[in-house]
Amino acid sequence: MTAFRNLIYDFEEFGLIIRDLLSGIKTIRDSWDETLTEMYLIGSKALPLVLLGGLFSGVILAIETGHQLKIFGATSLISRTVSLGMVRELGPVVTGLLLAARTGAKNSSEIGAMKLSDQIDALTAFGFNPVHKLVLPRTVAALIMFLPLTLIADITGIFGGMLIAYQTFQIELAWFWDTAVNALKMKDLFVGFAKPFFFGFFISTISCYFGLRTKGGTTGLGKNTINAVVYSSIVILILDFIFTKIVWEVL
Amino acid sequence: MVELKNISLSFGEKLILENVSFTIENNLTTVIVGPSGAGKSSILKIIAGLWRPDSGEIFFNGKDIFKMCESEYQTMRKKIGIVFQSNALFDSLSVTENILYFLPERKSLTDHELKEISERLLNFVNMDGTGDLYPEELSGGMKKRIAIARALAFNPKLILFDEPTTGLDPLNSASIIELIEKLKESGTTSVVVSHILNDVVELGEQIIVINDGSIVESGRIEKLITSEDPFVNKFFYRLIKHDRIMKSSYNMYELVNV
Ligand SMILES: Nc1ncnc2c1ncn2[C@@H]1O[C@H](COP(=O)(O)OP(=O)(O)OP(=O)(O)O)[C@@H](O)[C@H]1O
Numbered sequence: 001m002t003a004f005r006n007l008i009y010d011f012e013e014f015g016l017i018i019r020d021l022l023s024g025i026k027t028i029r030d031s032w033d034e035t036l037t038e039m040y041l042i043g044s045k046a047l048p049l050v051l052l053g054g055l056f057s058g059v060i061l062a063i064e065t066g067h068q069l070k071i072f073g074a075t076s077l078i079s080r081t082v083s084l085g086m087v088r089e090l091g092p093v094v095t096g097l098l099l100a101a102r103t104g105a106k107n108s109s110e111i112g113a114m115k116l117s118d119q120i121d122a123l124t125a126f127g128f129n130p131v132h133k134l135v136l137p138r139t140v141a142a143l144i145m146f147l148p149l150t151l152i153a154d155i156t157g158i159f160g161g162m163l164i165a166y167q168t169f170q171i172e173l174a175w176f177w178d179t180a181v182n183a184l185k186m187k188d189l190f191v192g193f194a195k196p197f198f199f200g201f202f203i204s205t206i207s208c209y210f211g212l213r214t215k216g217g218t219t220g221l222g223k224n225t226i227n228a229v230v231y232s233s234i235v236i237l238i239l240d241f242i243f244t245k246i247v248w249e250v251l
Numbered sequence: 252m253v254e255l256k257n258i259s260l261s262f263g264e265k266l267i268l269e270n271v272s273f274t275i276e277n278n279l280t281t282v283i284v285g286p287s288g289a290g291k292s293s294i295l296k297i298i299a300g301l302w303r304p305d306s307g308e309i310f311f312n313g314k315d316i317f318k319m320c321e322s323e324y325q326t327m328r329k330k331i332g333i334v335f336q337s338n339a340l341f342d343s344l345s346v347t348e349n350i351l352y353f354l355p356e357r358k359s360l361t362d363h364e365l366k367e368i369s370e371r372l373l374n375f376v377n378m379d380g381t382g383d384l385y386p387e388e389l390s391g392g393m394k395k396r397i398a399i400a401r402a403l404a405f406n407p408k409l410i411l412f413d414e415p416t417t418g419l420d421p422l423n424s425a426s427i428i429e430l431i432e433k434l435k436e437s438g439t440t441s442v443v444v445s446h447i448l449n450d451v452v453e454l455g456e457q458i459i460v461i462n463d464g465s466i467v468e469s470g471r472i473e474k475l476i477t478s479e480d481p482f483v484n485k486f487f488y489r490l491i492k493h494d495r496i497m498k499s500s501y502n503m504y505e506l507v508n509v
């Protein structure tokens with residue numbers, strides 16, 4: 001019963017953060033420097049990860065589907081499968097999960113350490129809203145940076161699939177690329193590009209939320225960082241499911 | 252300036268403060284003393300607006316702060332600064348950036364004016380030339396002085412100090428106490444939480460003794476060392492003993508010199 005009450009309490013607190021975030025949207029002008037710094041950190045530090053994540057997803061997708069398609073003599077469909085799979089699903093989800101780990105852990109541990117050393121209380125005591133000062137710049141930075149990073153993952157993924165298709169299934173490079181790009185319809189692009197915004201928003205707000213409620217010294221900090229990564233990842237998987245379901249049924 | 256009336260606070264079942272009432276007079280240094288866990292920091296957090304008490308009233312210049320409208324409340328908040336027990340400096344920012352962080356008019360000043368302000372504040376706390384350092388490069392006493400400079404940039408009428416001298420050597424403690432005295436001269440009222448008897452004697456113009464969340468005695472030091480209350484007696488025992496030694500050595504001195 002207390003677990004249930006705690007859950008309700010968590011949702012309530014999380015809701016308050018979202019409310020503060022929205023009500024403070026105009027104060028982003030005062031935190032533009034912080035936002036740029038966060039954007040730079042997300043972009044520069046996550047880029048190698050996203051390149052690797054994207055490349056290997058594409059490669060594996062091509063190998064697995066290639067062998068299945070070969071049974072039906074349909075290896076020419078690899079390009080379609082890889083590009084649709086990357087743009088709609090794997091690109092956003094792999095990028096989301098990598099960033100949930102990287103950005104999520106960073107936000108939560110940074111803000112958590114600030115909380116433990118009274119820096120958050122200092123902000124409040126001197127009349128600043130910690131959500132405006134800390135959560136808003138991080139969330140805006142995530143909203144801006146997640147799309148380009150996802151795009152990069154998509155492209156490297158298709159590129160990786162193309163190499164495998166050429167090397168293992170003897171499909172011509174230029175032909176692969178053309179069919180891969182032509183297979184993408186407006187709907188696919190919409191799905192693939194909308195996801196990063198939702199993922200970015202929830203990764204940022206969830207991890208900042210866990211940072212802000214840190215208590216109980218270093219053990220608490222560790223626990224909250226784990227929670228931040230775990231919950232952001234779970235939310236990404238659930239959101240992805242909801243998205244996919246809606247897209248197949250409604251659009 | 253600030254009046255607390257019947258403030259009570261509890262966390263769950265645990266009573267932290269019970270019916271705490273006292274007044275912080277303009278330009279009179281108030282020292283709050285008591286053992287660890289007595290609720291001293293909690294009182295400061297309530298005055299600083301970080302925690303809301305379960306019951307009781309707080310008046311700022313005669314106005315009930317829980318009945319103020321938002322803008323009135325914000326204006327009032329800008330008159331109160333706080334120096335945390337842990338300093339709470341922003342560790343990702345340099346000393347200068349820390350000091351200027353809470354400066355209300357920061358956005359409208361030129362870089363040159365900002366530099367001037369930070370240099371003036373660093374000079375006030377005897378930390379000239381440290382502006383480019385980061386908090387982790389400072390010693391405990393230096394951090395404390397930067398935290399004071401940061402609170403001063405806010406230009407408050409009232410500053411709350413949570414154990415400003417705990418963990419500092421006698422020289423550093425003395426310099427912090429001097430700073431608080433210097434502030435008084437410039438018209439800033441201080442509330443100092445401490446359990447160091449020396450601070451109490453040097454700073455306390457009004458001393459509040461708190462134990463287990465309630466006030467057991469308050470007044471000037473002369474009143475406290477002659478108090479009948481057994482807790483106050485025990486708490487100030489060393490001071491009382493010291494006082495007697497001073498008196499008896501003075502008597503000896505008189506005897507010898509007669
Ligand atoms: N966030 C909190 N949640 C629950 N209990 C708390 C919290 N903060 C403080 N307390 C409890 O409130 C009581 C008073 O704490 P407070 O920090 O005010 O004491 P203090 O007089 O400042 O002690 P010290 O001299 O050790 O700093 C303590 O018993 C403490 O355990």
Ligand SMILES: [Mg+2]
Nearest residue numbers: 291292336413
């Ligand atoms: Mg304390």
